[in-house]
Amino acid sequence: xxxxxxRRVLQTIPVLLGVSLVVFLIMQMVPGDPATLLAGEGAxxxxxxxxxxxxxxxxxxxxQYVDYVLHAVQGxxxxxxxxxxxxxxxxxxxxxxxxxxxxASIFITVVLGMIAGIISATKQYSAADIxxxxxxxxxxxxxxxxxxxxxxxxxxxxLHLFPVSGWGTFSHMILPAITLGAGGAAIVARMTRSSMLExxxxxxxxxxxxxxxxxxxIIYKHGLKNALIPVxxxxxxxxxxxxxxxxxxxxxxxxxxxxxxIVDAIRTRDLPMVQGGVLIASVIFxxxxxxxxxxxxxxxxxxxxx
Amino acid sequence: xxxxxxxxxxxxxKNLQTHFFTDEGTSKAVxxxxxxxxxGETLGIVGESGSGKSITSLSLLRLIPSPPGKIAGGSILFKxxxxxxxxxxxxxxxxxxxISMIFQEPMTSLNPVYSAGEQIAEAIRLHQKLGKKExxxxxxxxxxxxxxxxxxxxxxxxPHELSGGMRQRVMIAMALACHPEVxxxxxxxxxxxxxxxxxxxxxxxxxxxxFGTAVILITHDLGVVYETCDRVAVMYAGKIVEYTLxxxxxxxxKHPYTIGxxxxxxxxxxxxxxxxxxxxxxxxxxxxxxxxxxxxxxxHAKSICEQAVPDLQxxxxxxxxxxxxxxxxxxxxxxxxxxxxx
Numbered sequence: 001x002x003x004x005x006x007r008r009v010l011q012t013i014p015v016l017l018g019v020s021l022v023v024f025l026i027m028q029m030v031p032g033d034p035a036t037l038l039a040g041e042g043a044x045x046x047x048x049x050x051x052x053x054x055x056x057x058x059x060x061x062x063x064q065y066v067d068y069v070l071h072a073v074q075g076x077x078x079x080x081x082x083x084x085x086x087x088x089x090x091x092x093x094x095x096x097x098x099x100x101x102x103x104a105s106i107f108i109t110v111v112l113g114m115i116a117g118i119i120s121a122t123k124q125y126s127a128a129d130i131x132x133x134x135x136x137x138x139x140x141x142x143x144x145x146x147x148x149x150x151x152x153x154x155x156x157x158x159l160h161l162f163p164v165s166g167w168g169t170f171s172h173m174i175l176p177a178i179t180l181g182a183g184g185a186a187i188v189a190r191m192t193r194s195s196m197l198e199x200x201x202x203x204x205x206x207x208x209x210x211x212x213x214x215x216x217x218i219i220y221k222h223g224l225k226n227a228l229i230p231v232x233x234x235x236x237x238x239x240x241x242x243x244x245x246x247x248x249x250x251x252x253x254x255x256x257x258x259x260x261x262i263v264d265a266i267r268t269r270d271l272p273m274v275q276g277g278v279l280i281a282s283v284i285f286x287x288x289x290x291x292x293x294x295x296x297x298x299x300x301x302x303x304x305x306x
Numbered sequence: 307x308x309x310x311x312x313x314x315x316x317x318x319x320k321n322l323q324t325h326f327f328t329d330e331g332t333s334k335a336v337x338x339x340x341x342x343x344x345x346g347e348t349l350g351i352v353g354e355s356g357s358g359k360s361i362t363s364l365s366l367l368r369l370i371p372s373p374p375g376k377i378a379g380g381s382i383l384f385k386x387x388x389x390x391x392x393x394x395x396x397x398x399x400x401x402x403x404x405i406s407m408i409f410q411e412p413m414t415s416l417n418p419v420y421s422a423g424e425q426i427a428e429a430i431r432l433h434q435k436l437g438k439k440e441x442x443x444x445x446x447x448x449x450x451x452x453x454x455x456x457x458x459x460x461x462x463x464x465p466h467e468l469s470g471g472m473r474q475r476v477m478i479a480m481a482l483a484c485h486p487e488v489x490x491x492x493x494x495x496x497x498x499x500x501x502x503x504x505x506x507x508x509x510x511x512x513x514x515x516x517f518g519t520a521v522i523l524i525t526h527d528l529g530v531v532y533e534t535c536d537r538v539a540v541m542y543a544g545k546i547v548e549y550t551l552x553x554x555x556x557x558x559x560k561h562p563y564t565i566g567x568x569x570x571x572x573x574x575x576x577x578x579x580x581x582x583x584x585x586x587x588x589x590x591x592x593x594x595x596x597x598x599x600x601x602x603x604x605x606h607a608k609s610i611c612e613q614a615v616p617d618l619q620x621x622x623x624x625x626x627x628x629x630x631x632x633x634x635x636x637x638x639x640x641x642x643x644x645x646x647x648x
Contacts, residue, residue, distance in 0.1 A: 203414040209369055210409075211429045211480070212401035225419045302418060302466045 001297070008293065012286045019282040020072065020275060024065050027271050033057075034081050034269040055081070068272075072279065078272035080265075087276035091258065095280065097167055098246050098257035101180065104173050105242055108181030109188055110235055116185070117192025117231075122219060124197065132189060139186025144245055148179035148252035165254035180249045184238040191234045195227040202226070229300050236292030240285055316520050317343040317366070317405075317488055322380035324358075324365045326591075327373065333591035335361040337544035338380065340618070343488065348514065348521040350531040350552060352567070353541035356588055359524045360410075362541070363490045366522075367401050384488070403433040406481035410493040412473035416465040422449070422476045423461025426483050433484045448479035452509060471502035478509060485517050492524045507534055528571060532556060537624075540564050543588055543599035546618055550625040560627045562604045598630065610635060 035052040036043075052058050056067070071078065077087035116136065120129040155175060156164040162175050199205065200223055208222040247259035258277060265273035324336035336358045343349050351359045364370050365377055368389060382389040384405065389397065401407075409415040417425060426445035430436055436444065442461070449457035452475040465473055474494060481489055491510060495503035511534060514521050523534055531538050535552040540561065548561040559565045566584035586603035589595055595602060601611040610630050618628040630636050 203409060203411050204417040206369060207409065207415045207477075207480075208417070210367055210401055210407040212398040212403055212432060213428070214398065222417050222420075226417070300419060301464050 008290050023278045032269050077276035080273045081270045087272050094258045094261045104177035105181035109184030113185035113188025114192050116189040120193040121196035136186040136189045139182045145248050151175045167255045176249050176253045180245050191231050195230045199223045199227040239288045314344040316345050318383040320381045323378040325378045326375045331592040339546045341539050343520050346518050347536045350535035350538040351524045357541040358544040363492045402429045403484045405488040406486040408477045408481050408491045408494045410496050426480045430483050448483050452479045489519045490522045547628045561629050563600050
């Protein structure tokens, strides 16, 4: 297991290099020049040129990239073009907020989704099952920005139960977490249901019954652990979608997280900030995938990690 | 003769009917069967696929998936008490404790995510109320008993690390861990290769003697019946067609279906180019013939066979047959005076 983790960590290096290269190239290709934007309207050509030289933008692209990577591995992602503060410092202020939001949403995705899925599977074709599946269908179909606005409208504006926007307290967290987690919860619920239904038809469940075990032990001990194997995969994939989703959710709820930071940086062509932000998000994603693989192995020892 | 000794009877099944209600109609998978099991004896239930053997065994423990299945009638007397009137809770205390079961597929019958030891210990903890450590030790003892080398190590392994034969040994250890009075073995050797088959049967026989367990052995292999069973019930299309001593069935089979089964066995003492087969196929469970279900395939069938179902009746001290040929009505129906060829 230890060797596996080490190897997987080493494997992240080419992945991250690739991500940084792609982001770097895309930012080169998008129209708009950071130096012109930074210099402001009415700046002379000379000012822009000297600014470009100062930022190193007049050097060959490959040179710029290598320079960037060499600094990045030392934790130096450059300075924000907008605020002139180190990119890493800015990210570190925003990252905990996004992580909190992501974890709260994952919690909703996993806990709500799994409980709903198990209820659905154990009471197949009951009213509970049908209602859960209808809600799940809605959860998958509704775009998160619309859901977010509706939640704000009903629970914040009309019922005054939760704050409209911002971040900081537990009650700030609830609506954004639901908005971001709902789609995932719906997918996990459907996945858990189908996986559970498949598992309860297996021979070893019949063996467990023949042993005289109680129904809930059969479901939760013998069934769930097997049923979770495909569910973990989905949760892992959902985490990626979730990181992307933070961008929208943070915008809807005016939360100053990493997603919003990246969006703002893209708008202002704040190249180092975009690169740093995307790279950090990629690191999180890669490590989440690693965590999923390790969990996978825990739930299913038949998987040979080596 | 072991039959009709009520004091020794541990299990008595009377007119058991298990039906499946599906969109295609009602399938009478088990259609009114009766048999009994004495303490310590081995009863074989033979029949081809779809004859209702496995459904019978699952019905005994009330493990029929419902819906679509349902035990529609009859009684299952275990130590004089009808299992069909027991609550689910009472049934749980019987399953795996007083009546255990081994299944056909050792590959899929063990839970892939728990160790062999844990799966055995679980039953011990449940029924014998032992602590974790004692139950584990007992599970290891059981593994040793079923002939698994280095049981301490094997107990910690998961099913995928064990071979098919070993998994079936684990299943046997699990089934016998609580010293049940009845063991139902549903084709325990079908999925195993021949050398392992013999070992597993030998193991079941030995443990049966040690524990005094009565065994119901479900099989389609007549050789296994000969080797292991005291008595045998031959099933066809959800009914018992012949119920007799195991040895009797080889020397003096009565029912045309039993004879057909025996004739279809390859024989070492004869030069056979082709094996004899029973013509036709088993009738669809949704569309059973009105009369004897074997009549469409039977060389002796007369009009009476197609009109009414023959009862299972005693034709000797230890043999019961369900066939019109052995009834007084047969002589009347048999006008041609042709000699009965069995």
